[in-house]
Amino acid sequence: MDFSHMSFEQFKSRFSSEDHCIQYIFHMKWPKGFICPRCSHRHAYTTKTRRLPLYECGQCRYQASLTSGTIMEGSRTELYKWLLAIFLVSRTDEGTTATGLSSLIQVTYKTAWLILHKIRSMIQNSDTQNPLSGSVRIHSAIYGRPFNPSVHRHPQEHLLLVGSSSSEANESNYLKIKHVQLPTPKDRHISRNEIHIFRKQHIETDTQNVEIVTGFYTPKRLRPLIEIARQASNWINHTFHGLGTKHLQAYLDEFCYRRNLTTRNISIFVHLSQLCFPKTGVHIII
Ligand SMILES: [Zn+2]
Structure with a gap:
């Protein structure tokens, strides 16, 4: 059921x-x-005597609640508010802040923040399960200060690695942008160690075709990846007004999530609903 064509109202x-x-x-x-x-x-x-229905198995009497195993397990916030939050996050035209959400769905800032945090955790888990593979290209980029000619990193600069899987037609079909935190605050150079960590965490183990460019002024620059990093930075600055550095990784993952689904013509609302309300199968309950 895809409701993504609907307006908020x-x-x-x-x-x-x-x-x-x-x-x-x-x-x-x-x-x-x-x-x-x-x-x-x-x-x-x-059983409908409770706030939410309870389903009791006709054979073994096991009681399954509607929200167990879903994003809203244990939450007292009304179901429609959760659905509205998922709908708002799934919209490609804008991002959602906790302040905006709290006023739209009439919850406290703390509740709105927790709802968004849980939705973003689902997005991050989904990304972890999708490593880059095939033909992979990686490029360094910077979030923060637009231009800094110094060799030292400005405190407002945050180093990124943009990674992309490409199809045979050389089109980017899966994208990741990861915030790289270097041990030395002023360092602006992404070392082999950071690349090694990125490869280990985000690229399928047996991937052979990996091109890596980490210089900011090299003629080998991969312009499409630099452009994607610029779009991600603009989106974060526009939505979160540049205050997102503490949660920078979550925002970068959200940007990539929308972009990856849009590229593949998959409804973000449907996909996000599947992450938030996973299918219940048979599993062993101890
Ligand atoms: Zn049963």
């Missing part, structure tokens, strides 16, 4: 009743109908 109205939210989350968890996580039985009795 249309989406809000679509999920104005708790029942519609329950139906949506139930469908995401159990797209082919209830399946008991313990014994895989297909029938459940629904």
Whole structure:
């Protein structure tokens, strides 16, 4: 179910009743109908006396709650507010701040911050499970100060490594931008050690075709990757007003997440919903 074409008001109205939210989350968890996580039985009795429904397996009596295993497990915030937050984050035209979210969905700043933090954690987990592979290109870049001719790093400069997998047609099909924290504060040179760490963490082990450029003035510069880093920086500055350095990595991952899905024509709302409400299968419960 893709609602990404809707305006915020249309989406809000679509999920104005708790029942519609329950139906949506139930469908995401159990797209082919209830399946008991313990014994895989297909029938459940629904208890509606609680704030959220509870599904009791008709065979083994295991009780599955609607929100267990989802992003909202343990949360007391209403379902529709979570769905609105996911919808807002999934929009490609703008980013979402905790201040903006708190006023749009009527929660405290702290709650809005926690909701966004959880959504961004899902995005970061998804990225961790997708290493770069095939033909990979890596380039250094800088977030922060637009131009600094010095060989030393300015305190407002943050070093980045932009990595991209390319298809056979040489088109970038998966992108990662990682914040590189060097041990020496003024250092502006990304060493072999940082490259080694990036390769180990973000590139599939047996990848042979890896091109790396780390010089800022070298003629070998990979301009498309520099341009992507510039777009990411602009988006962070526009949305978070440059205050994002503490959470810089989360914002970079969010930028790449939207871009990667858009490149592959995948609905961000659908994909994000799948991350937040994963399908419930059979697993062993101790
Ligand atoms: Zn059961």
